[in-house]
Amino acid sequence: MGAWVVPGYTEARELGAGASGRVVLATHEETGMPVAVKYLSERFRSDEAFVRGFRSEARLLGTLDTPHVVGFYEYVEAPRGAAIVMELVDGVALRALIAREGSTGPEAALVVLKGSLLGLAAAHRAGVVHRDYKPENVLVAADGSSKLVDFGIAAGRGARPGVAGTPAYMAPEQWNGAPASPAADVYAATATFFECLTGRKPFSGDNFAE
Structure with missing residues (x-):
């Protein structure tokens, strides 16, 4: 079974990866808009503390309405994974x-x-x-x-x-x-x-x- 992908988005390529997850370039299928999707690492998916921290990151990012911080679009959590969908910064x-x-x-x-x-x-x-x-x-x-x-x-x-x-x-x-x-x-x-x-x-x- 492949890695979980946020429904409604098509992945293009990986932009970067770290200990806690990876960031991929993806396209929103309905609008064609390119976005960056940050996925929580699968090895931390069952660690409630890491999941809680990931949710907190999304919540904090969502409170910031400024062009000088990467834009927040949505947070998606499912049994197989969690992801933050963000503005793609060129x-x-x-x-x-x-x-x-x-x-x-x-x-x-x-x-x-x-x-x-x-x-x-x-x-x-x-x-x-x-x-x-x-x-x-x-x-x-x-x-x-x-x-x-x-x-x-x-x-x-x-x-x-x-x-x-x-x-x-x-x-x-x-x-x-x-x-x-x-x-x-x-x-x-x-x-x-x-x-x-x-x-x-x-x-x-x-x-x-x-």
């Missing part, structure tokens, strides 16, 4: 641009980051803390505009969701499991800006402990 991750182009000047960095930072500000106004702002989660279009994506570990402001994030971009309080705060996102955005300017992370290590 762009590349900032991580790929840094790898290809190297460091930038401050003006160029701010132009590229502007859209995603406005998305972060909109999230904060809605009481949502992203908790994983980094070059991989900033999608940059051909015209230099950007959008913020992946609210997989986002939390409500003041919540205590536990220690999670990407080590090089986590503020000290995020490591300590303090309540979710916009300040941690500002730290991550500053670390990302630093990386744009220098081509390297502000702090590095060869393993998670470092």
Whole structure:
């Protein structure tokens, strides 16, 4: 039996994959509109905590009405899987641009980051803390505009969701499991800006402990 597919959509190709799931390019069969579908990994389908977190991601994404965050269309859950259907962003991750182009000047960095930072500000106004702002989660279009994506570990402001994030971009309080705060996102955005300017992370290590 093949992998579960959201009814009403035809898959074209995989756009990316991670530990918790994969994202595919698909077409809505009735309208022909291209979309991005994020599927929860099959190995986590029976883990209620992961399913609950996936539902939470969809719910938080649905509260954000801004052009600077990837658009939310629908959440679908069935016995064989769960998926978030989102806007398809025609762009590349900032991580790929840094790898290809190297460091930038401050003006160029701010132009590229502007859209995603406005998305972060909109999230904060809605009481949502992203908790994983980094070059991989900033999608940059051909015209230099950007959008913020992946609210997989986002939390409500003041919540205590536990220690999670990407080590090089986590503020000290995020490591300590303090309540979710916009300040941690500002730290991550500053670390990302630093990386744009220098081509390297502000702090590095060869393993998670470092």
